[in-house]
Amino acid sequence: xANSDSAxxxxxxxxRKKGYELFVMGVLILCSLVAVxxxxxxxxxxxxxxxxxxERIPLTEFLFGTQWSPQTALRADQVAAEGAFGAVxxxxxTLLISFIAMCVATPLGLLSAIYLSEYASKRSRxxxxxxxxxxxxIPTVVYGFFAALTVAxxxxxxxxxxxxxxxxxxxxxxxxxxxMMIIPLIxxxxxxxxxxxxxxxxxxxxxxxxTHSETIRxxxxxxxxxxxxxxxxxAASRAIGETMIVVMAAxxxxxxxxxxxxxxxxxxxxxxxxxxxxxEFDSAKTxxxxxxxxxxxxxxxxxxxxxxxxxxxxxxxxx
Amino acid sequence: MSKTAIISAKDVDVFYGEKQALNKxxxxxxxxxxxxxxxxxxxxxxxxxxxxxxxxxxxxxCRVEGSITIKGQDIYAPEVDVVALRAKxxxxxxxxxxxxxxxxxxxxxGPKIHGLAKSKTDMDELVEWSLIKAGLWKEVKDRLDQxxxxxxxxxQQRLCIARTIAVKPQVVLMDEPCxxxxxxxxxxIEELIDELRNNFTIVIVTHSMQxxxxxxxxxxxxxxGELVESGATKSIFTSPEDERTQNYIMGRIG
Amino acid sequence: xxxxxxxxxxxxxxxxxxxxxxxxxxxxxIASLVFLVVMVGSILYKxxxxxxxxxxxxxxxxxxxxVDPANPQDARFEKIVKDALKARFPEATKRADRRKLxxxxxxxxxxxxxxxxxxxxxxxxGEVRVWFRASDDFDILLxxxxxxxxxxxxxxxxxxxxxxxxxxxxxxDVKRGFNWSFFTNGDSREPELAGILSALVGxxxxxxxxxxxxxxxxxxxxxxxxxxxxxxxFSDIIEVNINNLAAVPSIVFGLLGLxxxxxTFGMPRSSxxxxxxxxxxxxxxxxxxxxxxxxxxxxPSIREAALGMGASPVQATFHHVAPLALPGIMTGxxxxxxxxxxxxxxxxxxxxxxxxxxxxxxxxEPATALPVxxxxxxxxxxxxxxxxxxxAIIVLLLFLITMNLLAIVLRRRFEKRF
Ligand SMILES: Nc1ncnc2c1ncn2[C@@H]1O[C@H](COP(=O)(O)OP(=O)(O)OP(=O)(O)O)[C@@H](O)[C@H]1O
Ligand SMILES: [Mg+2]
Numbered sequence: 001x002a003n004s005d006s007a008x009x010x011x012x013x014x015x016r017k018k019g020y021e022l023f024v025m026g027v028l029i030l031c032s033l034v035a036v037x038x039x040x041x042x043x044x045x046x047x048x049x050x051x052x053x054x055e056r057i058p059l060t061e062f063l064f065g066t067q068w069s070p071q072t073a074l075r076a077d078q079v080a081a082e083g084a085f086g087a088v089x090x091x092x093x094t095l096l097i098s099f100i101a102m103c104v105a106t107p108l109g110l111l112s113a114i115y116l117s118e119y120a121s122k123r124s125r126x127x128x129x130x131x132x133x134x135x136x137x138i139p140t141v142v143y144g145f146f147a148a149l150t151v152a153x154x155x156x157x158x159x160x161x162x163x164x165x166x167x168x169x170x171x172x173x174x175x176x177x178x179x180m181m182i183i184p185l186i187x188x189x190x191x192x193x194x195x196x197x198x199x200x201x202x203x204x205x206x207x208x209x210x211t212h213s214e215t216i217r218x219x220x221x222x223x224x225x226x227x228x229x230x231x232x233x234x235a236a237s238r239a240i241g242e243t244m245i246v247v248m249a250a251x252x253x254x255x256x257x258x259x260x261x262x263x264x265x266x267x268x269x270x271x272x273x274x275x276x277x278x279x280e281f282d283s284a285k286t287x288x289x290x291x292x293x294x295x296x297x298x299x300x301x302x303x304x305x306x307x308x309x310x311x312x313x314x315x316x317x318x319x
Numbered sequence: 320m321s322k323t324a325i326i327s328a329k330d331v332d333v334f335y336g337e338k339q340a341l342n343k344x345x346x347x348x349x350x351x352x353x354x355x356x357x358x359x360x361x362x363x364x365x366x367x368x369x370x371x372x373x374x375x376x377x378x379x380x381c382r383v384e385g386s387i388t389i390k391g392q393d394i395y396a397p398e399v400d401v402v403a404l405r406a407k408x409x410x411x412x413x414x415x416x417x418x419x420x421x422x423x424x425x426x427x428x429g430p431k432i433h434g435l436a437k438s439k440t441d442m443d444e445l446v447e448w449s450l451i452k453a454g455l456w457k458e459v460k461d462r463l464d465q466x467x468x469x470x471x472x473x474x475q476q477r478l479c480i481a482r483t484i485a486v487k488p489q490v491v492l493m494d495e496p497c498x499x500x501x502x503x504x505x506x507x508i509e510e511l512i513d514e515l516r517n518n519f520t521i522v523i524v525t526h527s528m529q530x531x532x533x534x535x536x537x538x539x540x541x542x543x544g545e546l547v548e549s550g551a552t553k554s555i556f557t558s559p560e561d562e563r564t565q566n567y568i569m570g571r572i573g
Numbered sequence: 574x575x576x577x578x579x580x581x582x583x584x585x586x587x588x589x590x591x592x593x594x595x596x597x598x599x600x601x602x603i604a605s606l607v608f609l610v611v612m613v614g615s616i617l618y619k620x621x622x623x624x625x626x627x628x629x630x631x632x633x634x635x636x637x638x639x640v641d642p643a644n645p646q647d648a649r650f651e652k653i654v655k656d657a658l659k660a661r662f663p664e665a666t667k668r669a670d671r672r673k674l675x676x677x678x679x680x681x682x683x684x685x686x687x688x689x690x691x692x693x694x695x696x697x698x699g700e701v702r703v704w705f706r707a708s709d710d711f712d713i714l715l716x717x718x719x720x721x722x723x724x725x726x727x728x729x730x731x732x733x734x735x736x737x738x739x740x741x742x743x744x745x746d747v748k749r750g751f752n753w754s755f756f757t758n759g760d761s762r763e764p765e766l767a768g769i770l771s772a773l774v775g776x777x778x779x780x781x782x783x784x785x786x787x788x789x790x791x792x793x794x795x796x797x798x799x800x801x802x803x804x805x806x807f808s809d810i811i812e813v814n815i816n817n818l819a820a821v822p823s824i825v826f827g828l829l830g831l832x833x834x835x836x837t838f839g840m841p842r843s844s845x846x847x848x849x850x851x852x853x854x855x856x857x858x859x860x861x862x863x864x865x866x867x868x869x870x871x872x873p874s875i876r877e878a879a880l881g882m883g884a885s886p887v888q889a890t891f892h893h894v895a896p897l898a899l900p901g902i903m904t905g906x907x908x909x910x911x912x913x914x915x916x917x918x919x920x921x922x923x924x925x926x927x928x929x930x931x932x933x934x935x936x937x938e939p940a941t942a943l944p945v946x947x948x949x950x951x952x953x954x955x956x957x958x959x960x961x962x963x964x965a966i967i968v969l970l971l972f973l974i975t976m977n978l979l980a981i982v983l984r985r986r987f988e989k990r991f
Binding site for chain 3: 007014016021024025027028029031032033034035036038039042043045046048049108109110111112114115116118119131132133135138139140141142143144145146148149150180184185187211213216217222230234237238240241242243244247248268271272275276279289292293296297300301302304305308
């Protein structure tokens, strides 16, 4: 019945609605271009506003100046109406806090990852991993609250009792808490990296009579170094871009110092300070936030691109 | 070309990237008969079968040269719509792959997208017809709304056949349809294939010599990407012309 | 001959090094978890008090001189409350003492009385016992956070005030109950009256906008990249782009929102519309990455089955592949939404930091969000706001836990091994 009566068959016309399907494809492509548009939007808006800032304040002053006090003048005719826009103290402050955070998170995160991937039983792994991931799921405003209202007073009191003067907005408090926040990032990335090291390499070392920890230190870790480096870079980029903890716990004092007990400020904290509250949109003060944003974006982007490259290279090596 | 040939392949070459999988295949497939493709693993049977309804289009690196015609029309001609083609040339796969939907929806899906049923009663009739043809109606008529994935392997494969014939194609391609089934389910399907040949032209790939002998009227033997020999099943099995065919049938080529 | 059985001293040190190394790992995990427990525990401890509240009963005079039955709204309610307090504790005669006395109840007691009178006109005409919200210092005293034994000059409450409170307690004029108003009030300058309703609604509206944008766009982008995109430079660029976008600091998205959405497109400042859009740009990479993974998990046999019977690629995808991937996509979306719910920094950039008392009625009105409310309260000088902040964090964490549990349940339920 199906074919006995038809002499030819139609292979050209189908029920599909070609126009409709083209439209759907168009929508799909459009949606995937949104991600590109966002990047372009970020770059354009940062560049545009930063450019307007550099029309007023020379780039060299911004990058090399050591004085940051962006107060706008009260009266237009006041001298030094624009304030000072040297970003060096902000950059050093950001680096100081990120450095403290990495000092906390690197050993804790790495050792956790090693323990989880090499020693922990499947059962405890299934329990501990999600527990650590809770740390990653807690909003940063909560960390900020904890840093500002619990850790900072504790450090201050502790410092007092041993005769140290700890600022109530010390870099140490913000850095410590930020370190805790990025532990799960380092541990889960490093965990993947360590797991990717082929079992055969471990077997070879164990087979020669090395203990488990010797195998890890002499064989597994050295071959995982590039991957671990990648994950540390990603974590550092995260620390540099973190905002709420430093806004709440680090304060706004633009001190040029390497002393973790003193107060410092960061790029992100300043952006928030400059752009919340009343603002005239064309002042150098407001525009400087975008210049800072540009610095932040470029720094984190470079770190990410390099980190992703390294990690990918590393993974291909064992594929 | 014989007068009753519905599909005819002329000088068909298929490449996967650099690698040539089929080399100058010339084969006529007669209408309303079962043609089986046999040959050792990797010789290109599936590749040939998938060229007939252009499932090979899905493989990015795959390239087909030469011509394959159905009732005289070149299926690789630019104006051909693969969707229309596949509605006329259906396919049953090695592993039963029902959609994770109800039995009814599995069968109704094809007619729905091809606009074959005007009304709900039309559709009900078409679903019933397909399931009857596939020999599954008695077993499932009381549970049409249950998931197709809940059936046994043999039933699932018959559901896939019902789903394919519901679109009323001209040709049904089957790629080792019984290789995942036990002997009883296999026997049922073989019987079914014999039934279906009244309405459809069937091309079946099989690794079982006995199956080829039982169900098909025509047989084509492939070896290392070449079509070695084709003809009436009886003569291929009783008096093969080529030494390679003979060796394969005697079980000397794996 | 070598002795295999008795361990050499060198082997012993190696063995103990092994033990030590394991303990480093355990120590690191324990340290991280202890930190987690301490942080969450301290917040629970500080915040639990905010869920109870203290009310004081005072007999007020609602006679015709005080409240005109014809025009009850014109009465001087604040004075009535003050008079009632004076009548209750006539020994307070000095100005300073009076001020302390009035401080027993919330600063808004006048409004509370007004609301009571307007709601109960039948109570007018005589003396009525009315419950007022106690002030924050009063509340804190009852919660035991104030140490009565420290020297009077170092306490917020004087001996005299404590005396009054004890009298009220003894007379049964104090009651404590669940603090519903924390969930039904908007923000307030008075900690005892401040609530999270406006912030909650703000967050809900913001998330709604975020979902409505990022969910469809995320799914469709993932479908394109996974099912249709040719493997070429163009799709490589998009791919790299998405991966990098996932790691851009959240505050940069805020800057984008400020300069593009507010200043270029002129969208309403502080509104959930803008907040939601900014957050959706942030969650987009999360959703796309999760959606691609679950599309990839749909077995190719499903695609073949559909295509083999003449479904077009678009039909095969939308009828068969996408529905099967949906639970996985939903899981990823919920995780993304949870991230968005906790996000603060970008919202500060677009002005969602205002002091919002009223519940926002639409996505175009100024609003704030729960994490921003936490940020604002954390900065407030009143001691009682510490408790409120912690309580708001508890609520936020509860929402996040619920969302993540939902995601886990969804994953378990639909996790099909094809
Ligand atoms: N997608 C593909 N990409 C690259 N090469 C392929 C692909 N599919 C098949 N081939 C190659 O083409 C040749 C023919 O494969 P085909 O699947 O057609 O063999 P077959 O005869 O069906 O084998 P079997 O009996 O094992 O199913 C094989 O060498 C195979 O490796
Ligand atoms: Mg095959």
